[in-house]
Structure formats: structure tokens, C-alpha cells
Amino acid sequence: MARVNSPRSPLSSGSPTLDEVARVAGVSRATASRAINGGQRVSARAQSAVDLAVAQLGYVPNPAARSLVTRRTDSIAVVVPEPDDRVFSDPFFAGTLRGVTRVLGERDIQLVLLLARPGASTARTLRYLTNRHVDGAYVVSHHRDDRLAEHIADLGLPCVFGGRPWTGGDRVAYVDVDNTAGEREATELLIARGCARIGTIAGPADMTAAEDRLAGWRQAMAAAGLPADAVEHGDFTELSGEVAARALMERHPDLDGLVVASDLMALGALRVLAEMGRRIPDDIAVVGYDDLGVAERTTPPLTTVRQPVDEMAERATRLLLERVDGVDGSHPVRLIIPPTIVRRASA
């Protein structure tokens, strides 16, 4: 970091400013600015003079100065209100990030990751969003108690939710898969193959996706006239799947079908069932949810409900960018993506 200690010319200190570019190009600061930003109303002569000066000086606009006046930051936040550990091990998150970056890559927009452990730092996240550090926010995975959707709606910050928020769903845009339909179909698959005693491992009761899937299971069970009493809750992690499966099999040893709300939990359940000597799918058929890479690698490979997470994230991001750009500002759009059953060996 060799500080410039040469006899510095009056105005040039660190990196070159627009002023210097203008001076070198022999135009005014205003013209230089125009030339740099798309070149509307700039003569070819001025344009090339500025281009040259920019290249020569290695000029890069100061983003702070720019956004001070434009009120744009050219960055959006991905807000993840989850305890860090859980998030990163979940392929859902990876897929989401992949989808988002793919879209942002097309434009010169940066991604700011906002990890908000629920509760404690919600205020901090909100503060960050409040002072317009970013132009918009994509909020993935949300819990019942953080009234994030409402708070952000109050902020007036362009925002899209990944998955239906608990409250405020009528005020914000969101992209979701039809979780209820997905789990209903998964359950119907088990019913069709002859399962008569079907249990479920649901997700955390404070997440809409989990509740919706549970509702789907209930619907299918009710329609088939089967008892919907074998329910355990996990938290979408592998370990919680093990625990839930153990509890479930203890209470209902006669289960011949198991509907699990995530592949990771199903993975844990499969292990427990294998330990117990249950053959899959002959003794007990299992379906998961997600199909984000885990399902194809379990033993046996998992029949599951595919969530096109990448695609959801992409569409959500595009939606967000539209709103940031002011196209069709604020009315709450909903994008519900139909789920797909992927059949493998486990059911």
C-alpha cells in the first residue's frame, strides 16, 4: 500500500475523479458524466475523448458518490432469516443463491447476503434495509414470528418473498411452489400403491412451506378416509428426520407409508428404517420433498416432490428487478409453481 508521496498536483490525490477525467478529456464534468453513463446527448468527439481519458487514468466511478445522488445502490439483498448453520447445509439455499446470481450476472448488480439469525438480529436487518443500503430484497424462508413481510412492506422497499409469508402475504410479492398440492400428490402416490397406514414427518410448524405440505398430506388422507394421526415435526435437518422417524415408528410400528417434508429429513428416516430392518419400499414406502440432489443418492433412491428452486429464485429475482426498476411498482404479484413428482425406488 505505497502511499503516493509524489508532489501531488492540486486536485489529484488517490484515485482519479470525474473532474480529472473531464479535464484530461477537455470537456466539462457534466459532459464527462453523460459520456460515461450511456452517452445520451454526447457528440462522438466528446465521447471518444472521455473514453480515452477514462482508459488513460484508469478511472472508476465512486459508487458512494453516485448513489448519494441517484439513490440507487445497484445491489440487492438476499435475506435469510435462519440460524446460519442450518441454512448452509441445505441444498435449498444453494439452489436459491445459484438462481439469484445467474440473473444478477446478466446485469451489473451485486448480491448482499443478509444472514439474520431470527429474533435477535431482525432489527438489525431491518435497519440495514431501512437506510436503503440496497435497492431491493429477496427474502427466503421466514418464520411465523418475524413479521418481516409486513415490516418490509412498511418500508416501501422493493421486495419479493421466496415462499408465502405468514402475514402480509397480501401486501408483498412472492414466488412459491404449490406445497399443498405437492404433498397431496405424494401422499396419493402412496395410497395408490396400496399403503393403508401412512405417517408423516412435517417441517417446523412456524414455516408456511411446512404447514402447507402438512395440509396436503391431511387432504389426501381425509379424501382416502385414512386416519391422519401419525405426525411428527422436524426442522428440515437430517438429524431431526432420524429423531422423528424413531418417535413415529415407536408410536406407530405398523406404518407402511411415510411422507417426509424434506429429502434431508427423509435421508435420516431412511437410515433409521434400515437400522430397524424395514425394507423399502416393500415394508414401508417413503417419499421425500425437494429433489435437490440428495434424493438420487440415498439408498434406495428417493421418490420425491421436485421443487425447481433455481427456477423459483430466478423468477423471483427477475420480479424483484422489475420492481426495483419501477416497472409495475407495488401491487402484490404471486407466482405459484406447480410441483412435480419424481419417481424413484423408495415408493
Added chain:
Amino acid sequence: MARVNSPRSPLSSGSPTLDEVARVAGVSRATASRAINGGQRVSARAQSAVDLAVAQLGYVPNPAARSLVTRRTDSIAVVVPEPDDRVFSDPFFAGTLRGVTRVLGERDIQLVLLLARPGASTARTLRYLTNRHVDGAYVVSHHRDDRLAEHIADLGLPCVFGGRPWTGGDRVAYVDVDNTAGEREATELLIARGCARIGTIAGPADMTAAEDRLAGWRQAMAAAGLPADAVEHGDFTELSGEVAARALMERHPDLDGLVVASDLMALGALRVLAEMGRRIPDDIAVVGYDDLGVAERTTPPLTTVRQPVDEMAERATRLLLERVDGVDGSHPVRLIIPPTIVRRASA
């Protein structure tokens, strides 16, 4: 967070500015600023007046304006020069992000994720870093051709590398595990258990971590007087592990030991070996590298070399923050963490 809709005074348009806070508090803008930033040289009376005004107006400082003058952005970048897809499925990355966020959570610093597909967008990444969008950068995983280390060193931007960079390693700080020692020890373990014909699946030849591990394997082989000819390269993914294992076993069917440069690749190799009917570790012993969750779940569980990724990321981040804060600015620190062998069933 109800919008203030009272008859707003002349100057208040969008969100409140420092000016308004000062006016409401009955002090000058300068005093208000001081009160808000730690309150040096501010009387208790003024301080509380400002605090009150801030609360009353719901004032949040404009970060752009602030960083325009302070030349600080209170955010750091995590630069990942990898094709997106590979990164997100790798637990190495998850661990890194976890470590970083843990440290950043202690202070009010944000994380900006810079995904730079190598080649194409390196220039863009560099541009982003050049104009001081962030106060510092943590660069993880780098390839031979992107002379990122040198470029960033030229920039004079505070920076820490995760893993030894190919070039410029003498000019930047980095945190690394002793890959050579790790793989050497892993190989020695196989030798000690009696393996006489040991192959290796190395990582991509353009990554230092991969090359260092390969060197470790070579060292151990040479020391034991064993031939170091059974080498295949993968790209750290599961699939590439399968391919490499297949090629390796075809060329050298007599292998009784396999040293794999990542657990993910080892996972693929295990599958291939199982398909071929090889018993592990009796027919062929296998060691992996990473121990980031995958190794405990393979069949059989994988003996591997642990990289404490979280810890590395944490320490790297702290190191980075120190440099950002100007403590001990620029001389190239190196933090080499010793590896640990974790013994499980595969060797």
C-alpha cells in the same frame, strides 16, 4: 414502523436527514453527527437531545453520504472465483461462509458475495474491488491463471486469501491448512496398515490445495519406496471422483489403497469400488480429505483429513478486519493450520 404523515416541515421529503435531527434536537449538524457517532466531545445534554430526536424521527444515517466522506463502506467481500454450481454444492464453501458471518456478526459489517466465474468476469470483480465498493476482500479458492492475488495486491485493498495463491503469495496474507503434510500423513496411514499399491485421485491441477496434496502423497510414496504412478485428476466433485476411480482401477486393478483429495470425490470413488465388488477397507483402503460432514455418512464412513474450514474462515476474517482497521497494515501474514487425521472405517 408507521410512516410519519404529520404536516412535514419544508425540508423533510423522504427519510429524515441529519439536518432535521439537528434542528429537532436544537443543536448544530456537527454536534448531531458527533452524538450519533460515539459521542466524543458531546455534552450529556446535547447527547440526549440528539438521541431523542433520532428516535422520534426514526433517523437512519445515509450510508452513501457517510462513506463518501469516510471512505469506508462497512462491508467486505467474499470473492469466490468458481463456476457457481460447483461452489454451492461443496461443503467447503458453506463452512467458509459460516465462519465469515460468525465474525462479521460481532460487528456491524456486511458481507458482499462476489461470485466470479473465472476468466470472463474476473475483470468485473476487479473493477468492483477497485472502486472501493468494499473495505476488504476474502478470496477463497483460486486458480492458476487468474492472477487475482497480484491484481488485488496492486489495488492496495486489504485482502486475505483462503489458501495459498499461486503467485503473489509473498505479497498478500493468507490462511491455509498444511495440505502437503495432511496428504502425506494420510498416505502414511495407508502404508502403515500394509497397503503396497496406492493410487491417488488428485484435485484440479490449477489449484494450489490440490497440487500441495498431491505433493504430500508423492512425498510419502517416495519415502516408502513405493511407485507414484497411479494418479488421476478430478475437479473435487463427486462425479469426477467416479470417473477418476474408474479410470484408475482400469489402469491399475491391483490397487489396495486410494488417497483421494476430497471427500466428495471419495464418495464417488466408494460407489465405483462398491459396484466393482471391492470390499473396503479389506480389498482397498480409502482416505478422503475435508471431513466436512460428508465423510461420516459414506458407506463405510470415510477416514479423512480434517480441514477446520470454519475456523480458517474465522481467522482469515479477523485478520482481514485487522487490516481494514489499519492495524498492522500490509505485511504479508501467513497462518498455516495443521491438519488432523480422522480415523473411521474406510482405512
Added chain:
DNA sequence: GACGGAAGTGGAAGCGCTCTCACACCACGT
């Protein structure tokens, strides 16, 4: 009682950029 120093304060000068506005200039009409 004069005096040095610290503490608290406000005026004002920017930070580097965008963008409005007024102006000059050119080519067309009429």
C-alpha cells in the same frame, strides 16, 4: 485576578457524483 488548557459547540468546506437549466449553435422551415 490573570491565564493556560480542556471541553463543547457551530460554521463551513468539502467528499465525487448527477442533473437541471440556460445557453450556444446548427439546420431547417416560413
Added chain:
DNA sequence: ACGTGGTGTGAGAGCGCTTCCACTTCCGTC
């Protein structure tokens, strides 16, 4: 000859903040 409209340009006014500097108190000291 005179408008009329478009196009390119530069002066200058901010955007909201920090911070230097000069100033006023007010204290303890000799």
C-alpha cells in the same frame, strides 16, 4: 430575413454526511 426546434455543452446546485477549525465557556492554577 425571421422564427423554430433540435442537439450538444458547461455552470452550478445540490445529495447527506463528516470533520477541520475557530470560537466560547468554564475550570483549575499560579
